[in-house]
Every structure is written in C-alpha cells, then in structure tokens.
Amino acid sequence: MNILVTGMSGLIGNAVRRQLEGTCAMTALNRRPVDGVPCVQADIADFEAMRPAFDNVDVVVHLAAAIQGDWDAMLPNNVIGTYNVFEASRQAGVQRVIYASSGSVVSGWEREEPYRTLVAGDPEAAAESWEMLTHETPLRPSGLYGCTKAWGEALARHYADSTDLSVICLRIGAVNAEDRPQQPRHQSVYCSQENVARLVQACARAPASLAFDIFYAVSDNPLNYRDTEHARQVLGFEPVGSASRHR
Numbered sequence: 001m002n003i004l005v006t007g008m009s010g011l012i013g014n015a016v017r018r019q020l021e022g023t024c025a026m027t028a029l030n031r032r033p034v035d036g037v038p039c040v041q042a043d044i045a046d047f048e049a050m051r052p053a054f055d056n057v058d059v060v061v062h063l064a065a066a067i068q069g070d071w072d073a074m075l076p077n078n079v080i081g082t083y084n085v086f087e088a089s090r091q092a093g094v095q096r097v098i099y100a101s102s103g104s105v106v107s108g109w110e111r112e113e114p115y116r117t118l119v120a121g122d123p124e125a126a127a128e129s130w131e132m133l134t135h136e137t138p139l140r141p142s143g144l145y146g147c148t149k150a151w152g153e154a155l156a157r158h159y160a161d162s163t164d165l166s167v168i169c170l171r172i173g174a175v176n177a178e179d180r181p182q183q184p185r186h187q188s189v190y191c192s193q194e195n196v197a198r199l200v201q202a203c204a205r206a207p208a209s210l211a212f213d214i215f216y217a218v219s220d221n222p223l224n225y226r227d228t229e230h231a232r233q234v235l236g237f238e239p240v241g242s243a244s245r246h247r
Helices: 011-020 047-054 071-092 107-111 143-162 193-205 229-235
Strands: 002-006 025-030 039-041 059-062 096-102 166-172 212-217
Touching: 002 011, 011 025, 011 193, 025 047, 039 047, 047 071, 059 071, 059 193, 071 096, 071 143, 096 143, 096 193, 143 166, 143 212, 166 193, 193 212, 193 229, 212 229
Parallel strands: 002 025, 002 059, 025 039, 059 096, 096 166, 166 212
Antiparallel strands: none
C-alpha cells in the first residue's frame, strides 16, 4: 500500500509516521522536507504544485490544516487546500482519503448540559450516565476552525457520493505534544498520539466496501461524550489508555 500523508511534519503526522513506518510505502506532501521520507514540497492551496504528490498513491491521509488564526489563514488551508486534496485524489485515481476532521464540529454542544458539566472535568459532578454524541448527531461547530472542518466533511460526503473515492472522516479530539491531559476538559476529549495513529491505520486497512464513514478519535476517557462504539463495530477499533490515568 502506498500512503501519502499531508502535513507529516506536524504532531499527528509524526505519530502516524511512527505507527505506519515499516508497514507500507509512505510519501509526504509538506511545506518543508521530511527526513527519510520522499516528499513533495508544496502548499496545498497551490493545486498545480501539489498535484504530482498524488500519483501512484492508494491512500491519502489528509492532516495539513491551519488550527489557529483568522479567516485569512483558514481559507487557503482548510477550505481551498482541502478541496485541492480531494480533487487531486480523484484525478490521480486514489482509492481512499482519510480526512482529519475535528471534534470541534460538535463541541458547540458543550454549551448545553450534560456536556457542559462533563467538560468541567469533575467526575463527582457528572451524572451517572449521559447520551453520547454519535456520527449522526447534528453538527454544532465551535469557532471558524470547526466550521471549516464541517465544510471538509460535507466535501468528503460529496466526493464519496459522486466519485469512486472512499472517504473516512476522523473527528479528532485533543492531541498534544505532552501526550497527556493538560486541562480539566481533557478528561472528556483527550486523545493520545497512539490512539489517533492506530485509528488512522485501521481506516487505511478497512475494506474497500467502506465508501464513507465518520469516527471519533478519543481515548477511553471517564467523562467522554463522543461515541467510540461505532468505530468498534465497523473497524474493530478500541481505544487504549485513558485521561484518568494521568489524574
């Protein structure tokens, strides 16, 4: 399997590289060189420059994005760049795109109970049980970043429906360089580097018959409100570790 990773030099890109190294042929689409990996250096907003990276690729893991900044940063990276990745994949005959969405497409629900209490991070204040947000829950984006990721999911659905591309969206939780919870909210939404990388690998290996789906990437956290059962049923994936072990 030939796998192209956009944004490989980033935090999650490095985690995915460690997980996949030695199991497949990997290339990168990155603004700067990636040591030890063949790399097309280009901006994803520049279609002509980035398009050659997609030739002879089976699976694209699209991680490159602007996480912070204003609309001027979000537009070229998260909107135009994401369109370019899907369109380049279609033109090149890529089989599957794994799109790094974000839990921020639903984190607006944290304004409401019981999720507001859950993200406060106090297990004693939480109810005994609560309704999980699933891949079928209506979107409620938080911030412009969440809105751009919702756009990416809509684009993913369009390409899965109108082309031969298989597209899987991952709503990734709070992944950080410390690889441990850093604030009370992380008792709900923390995702270890290992878990997000393992989930990417599970998506890459999923049967070709999986034309489109959405999965949450979080660790097995005590106050988690994002469904992981769907990934277990479809992919056989179960998260390991929990934010609670760092308390």
